[in-house]
Amino acid sequence: MSQTFSGDSGVAEAVKSSDLHPGTGAAFNADDFEPAVRINRFQGLSRPSLSYWSDAWMRPKKNRKATVSLAMVVFLALFTLVGPFLWRIDPSAQDMARISEGPTFAKTAVVIDEAASWTAPELSGIPAAPTASAENLLAPATLEADGVPSSQAVRLKWAPVTGASAYAVYRSETKPSGKVGTSELGVPIGEVDAGNKVGYEDTFNLERSEYFYSIVPKNGEEASKFTTLRVVLPSTIALSAAQALKSDIKVGETLHLSAHPFGTDYLGRDLLSRLMSGARVSLFIGFFAPLVMIFLGIVIGGAAGYTGGRTDNLLMAFADFVLALPFLLFMILFKIAFGVGAGESGIFPMLVAMVILSWPSSARLVRGQILQLRESEFVMASKLLGARPIYLLFRHLLPNTMGVILVSLTFAIPSAIFTEAFLSFIGMGVAPPTPSWGSMCNDGIQTFLTHPHEFLFPAIFISITVLSFNLLGDGLRDALDPRMRSTS
């Protein structure tokens, strides 16, 4: 073996000087090997040592993904816990005047008096039934809205046309070009049957914010000339409703309405405050179920793995049995067993069902890990040093299963959030009026085509939460694994 070394290295000298040839029978002593001892050489490289947790803290800071997801989780926690104190809108307060409204930030409304009646103005100097022929009739010289138009009432007023005995009123959603005659004016919504009556009230419940009204003078037949008015409907609020918000408000004044940054749902409830209180339910289940489940998993898996033998076989057979149970069926059975009716919120039975049916996967993981670690040499060494089983379990076995437990938890939190959402979505979990992200999705899906925000916002919250917990778990696993400790 000595021929492979170059002559000037200390190792080669050591081998050369101490003749290992068996034939000589020379006795060796430790001094023969001394030149090879260069202990301090490869200890020159060193870095200041960090404690376990400070190092664990350093690493996710370097990992951008983990940092972003940590920020997200902190944001979610604040959103859920602090949000309701900042955004003080009652999540169950309904506002039927503002249902399925998209996101609004600074909304104002003009106060109108919906009770007041209106009569069309009648002019005295003009004959009610003149005799000009329909072709010679001119278009009304003016056309204007009387008062503040609202979705409840649009009041029109125009200048009389000499020779007209009646006026036809049309309403269109698009602007007429004025070239094709009266056929493009839209829906004929009414007729005024006197030439001196120059007003009309449209009390149809309007939905759009912009309409085109056209007035066509008539004398037996409709004239070919007409006048069109573009009416923009401002948002209005009835006087009685306005006075409930602000007592000294008068008709015609503008009122600042509460903003709904995320819009409202089909009952006019504020979506943001519902998302906040829904987060409480969703995250509570999303944390509580996995934590209890992992705890059960550690206890049962740890017991099975550590004791081994008969106990292990029994526990794992039981775990297999539980794993084979159908989840939905058991969900229904649990609801019945807990006496939860069809429309009631069954948060507790849902939690119990989720924990009882999901511990086997983590128990198996922990058990496998413990079984493997139990045979490892460092556990044997500790046993030889006189360690008791409890000490072995808590000092050696469980800390080394931490990685597996964390990974398991990483997957369990988003999956529990998802399960809750799914169950609430199909009506098996949290029932109205208690909001949860899943039941909000369920409400929103019905109006998805017309008001997508009602579905999208809770769905986005579910996705972001699931994603950030996954990323955080990833980062956490890297951070707590000493084998991944950076050497830089």
Next chain:
Amino acid sequence: MNNQNSSTPGSTLPKGILEIRNLKKHFEVSKGSFLHAVDGITLSIGKNEVVGLVGESGCGKSTLGRTLVGLYDKSSGEVVYQGEKLPSRYASSDFKKYSREIQMIFQDPYSSLNPRMTVREIIAEGPMIHKLWKSDEVNEKVGFWLKRVGLSADHMSRYAHEFSGGQRQRIGIARALALEPKVIICDEPISALDVSVQAQVVNLLGELKRTMGLTLLFIAHDLSMVRYVSDRMAVMYLGSMVEVGPANEVYFRPLHPYTQSLIASNPEPDPEKERSRTHTVLKGEIPSPINLKPGCRFAGRCPKAMTVCQSVDPVFREVKPGHSTACHLYA
């Protein structure tokens, strides 16, 4: 038959500190079929003596070591430590009781240190379990043992993975030494290391033996290294002892054909001689240690096999003073 005394050379050595009598360890690999990992080992280790144990990979050296310290239950036979019979099945209190007497250095420097513990925690583990060290002297004591095994005291707050294989092996040695045991089973403490580090560890163990009065069972592959460190050498083949004797005797005048071929296959350090030498390679397969047939285990591969070897188990007997073997050639 009085094997435990026959393997002690002469009467100069005191009665063995560790007496192994017909020790067996069988693993049940499937129902009714047993793997005879250790199959009737008898060996006496004297106080302050270094016994080298050699044998092919898989012959049961580690199993013997682990059975000796109680990590494996004994299938049969007994181990007597300083006149006291060790339990055949250790309870956790037995481990505590004997942990300050017999310790072990493990074969694999990578899996024998808990990755979640710092070097300080690893080395202080035993003394802390036994409440030997006060918490304010831990740093000082750990530093002492680290220096003793050639590491620096600054290393104590690092984790095991931050060390090289040789440095880890030293940490393992320091862990075993910190309880100041009387006997240490060294399970191939050097086979994972390169030659220069091997020399360091061997010198370290030799020095510790002298200064602390240790008794070592030194398990290894490398015959010349075993001869260098040990007073006596024991050769194992397929779970049983084939030859025990003074290290130089066994190395230069081996009795058993297996030992002879083992030593012949050991390369010579002189390249001239090594090149001109004819290598005799052992022919045949190592028999399976499961459900062994009667007769000498080595018979199938033995160049000097006789008809008697196929059917009769050879008796382990003293052939020369202090030099015993299990072979029909010397019957």
